[in-house]
Amino acid sequence: MTRCLALVCVLAVAPVPVLAQPPPPTPPPSGRGGVTMGQVTTFQATAQEVVPVFGTGAISGIVTDGATGAPLAGALVALAGGTTPGSQPRPRQMTDSRGRYIFTHLPAGGFTVSAIAPGYLDGGYRRLPDVTTGVRITVADAEWFAEAHVQLWKPASVSGLISDERGEPLVGIPVRVITRVHVGGAARWIAGPTVTTDDRGEYRIPGLRAGDYVVHVPSVQVTLPSGEIALYSTPRQRSTSTGAAGPVRTGQSPDIVRGADGIGVLIGHTATPDAAAVGRAYPTMFHPAARTLDTAQIVQLTFGDERRNVDVQLRPMPTVSVSGLVIGPAEAIANLPVRLVPQGSEALGAGAEAGITKTDAQGGFTFQLVPDGEYTILASRALSEYSTGAVTTMSPVMIPPAANPYNSRFSSQQVAGANSVTLTMRSGEGVQATGRASISVGNQSVAGLTIPLSPSVTVSGHFEWDGTDTPPEGLPFTPMIRLEPADGDLALGTYFSTRPPPTPGETLTRMTFSIENVLPGQYVFARLIAGAEWATAGAEWNGRDVLTAPLAVEGDRNVDGLVIRMTTQKNSLTGTVRTEAGALATDGRVLAFPVAAVAWRQMGVSSVRFGNASISTDGTYTLPMLLPGDYYLAAIPIEDRQRASDPDYLAAIAPQATRITVTPSSALTQNLRMLGGGR
Secondary structure, three states: OOOOOOOOOOOOOOOOOOOOOOOOOOOOOOOOOOEEOOEEEEEEOOOOOOOOOOOEEEEEEEEEEEEOOEEEEEEEEEEOOOOOOOOOOOOOOOOOOOEEEEEEOOOOEEEEEEEEOOOOEEEEEOOOOOOOOOOOOOOOOOOOOOOOOOOEEEEEEEEEEEEOOOOOOOOEEEEEEEEEEEEEEEEEEEEEEEEEEEOOOOEEEOOOOOOOEEEOOOOOOOOOOOOOOOOOOOOOEEEEEEOOOEEEEEOOOOEEEEEEOOOOEEEOOOOOOOHHHHHHEOOOOOOOOEEHHHHOOOOOOOOEEEEEEOEEEOOEEEEEEEEEEEOOOOHOOOOOEEEEEEEOOOOHHOOOOOEEEEEOOOEEEEEEOOOOOOEEEEEEEEEEEEOOOOOOOOOOOOOOOOOOOOOOEEEEOOOOOOEEEEEEEEEEEOOOOOEEEEEOOOOOOOOEEEEEEEEEEEEEEEEEOOOEEOOOOOOOOOOOOEEOOOOOOOOOOOOEEEEOOOOOOOOOOOOEEEEEEOOOOEEEEOOEEEEOEEEEEEEEEEEEEOOOEEEOOOOOOOOOEEEEEEOOOOOOOEEEEEOOOOEEEEOOOOEEOOHHHHHHHHOOOOOOOOOEOHHHHOOEEEEEOOOOOOEEEEEEHHHHHHHOOOHHHHHHHHHHEEEEEOOOOEEOOOOOOOOOOOO
């Protein structure tokens, strides 16, 4: 992200020296005994004193603008890593007027270089703006790596005017960008940053990376059931004024307009002045004048672009009401959030709705102020979405706080293989249930809809520990399992296992787990968390391996008898990579992906069956522990690293990849040749 360095730019920094060879170690401080061993000096520490390890290596380079090549003065450069025990972080360096920096007195080991500068995206040595990791630089004793150059790139931005049907500016209106990325084996549109228009109706969304974008102006019409003042499971009252005795509470928020039937409409960001009188509303819009995502104009950005005049004009439309009944168990249908989403935007999460409401005690629901169009009705207490940018529990910019029914539980995780993409999961109180239906809305109100809740099942089983059912003593916590949709489609949701912790003194002969309310579909196991000592050796159901193929969940029967096999054995995979010409590769990426091509489009969110590692400057790589199975192994250019989750790219490189078999305890050394780029 772009960082402001105003607090540190006032520091005086000496010019970077021009060195003919790595500098000698710093002499021992006064009063401390030094022992010289070859060219390395170590010091004897006094009690409770931390002493850095000095060496004879050095790393230096130049920080430049990625677009112009001009050197960047005043950039802050940080060095991380070093495998020598006791080595300490080095102070950051500030580049001189020629963009130069240098780190000296380094012990032998591996390091990464990162840099930040005002007005630029964070970067590092051989690190692309879209990723969070760079190439490891390996230095030996008395070695000076002088080409650790860093390119920093300016972010792009989009700006424009949001106006009404008369051309008048709309103030305080939320505007966001939707961007396209590869997640879970498919290209998807996901939610990007959100801003609001200023007092001139103008917006500007900064800090964007190169890619395809669509500008979206949400318009969420919030309908409140009769007597309700919020969409929470338990209605919350709102403070409207403060007197000498404290806040004065009222039974109704002042920004709700109610009809004769008691149904209320929460006045939001894009309410029209005559909404209550004549039933008009602004629909959700995409630049320039599209009402659906698939008909919007795509804005293509490169780094440093300042795209202006990306305007959107909102025009009010006649509206109707849409009502119906959710059918299911009594404990599931009451106070159930229901969303009305334009078709094509179902995966965009909060802010994609044309309308949002919740059911009454009998499962009835009504949407007010619905423009004509094609919609999907989604009934669920959970809401998951992919996004880029900052993650919050739910931004009030998108939906007014009183319209947030997903305020009980919140979690987020970075998506493997898709840097800067986050999976956010929110849910409200009550029994989890899901219903879905498609609807076409015209110029007449729609009534009598029925939304049956999808049946759900329980997935359960037990753990084996190095071949035995008996769990090990001293296990730090109860293991946790997460199921993810195999194709990455968040409509199925993600699920976590539960198990009460053992009572004090309890002796367990078998450790079980249970995952409740799982909808029918294909799932993969995400990371199985059981402490650093234990690794996953396999997962079986009815004699079938469900690590190499998805677990099929059907809606009419529970999945029980799963066996999750854990082991203390660890596998390893290392090797050397050479270029097509035979020289040692100095950067790039090594990918490990399943031999079974069906897994390339069923990798889930966490991609646990896929591995990747950077190639160090000495041509070596080390892949973290892989799940047992058959893999293709390929070394690819660093420019192709963002294509590692693209099934078409994997199909292109598979014929030239090396096939390997990984077991729980295998220690493999596999040397590779770099594959050409541009596929």
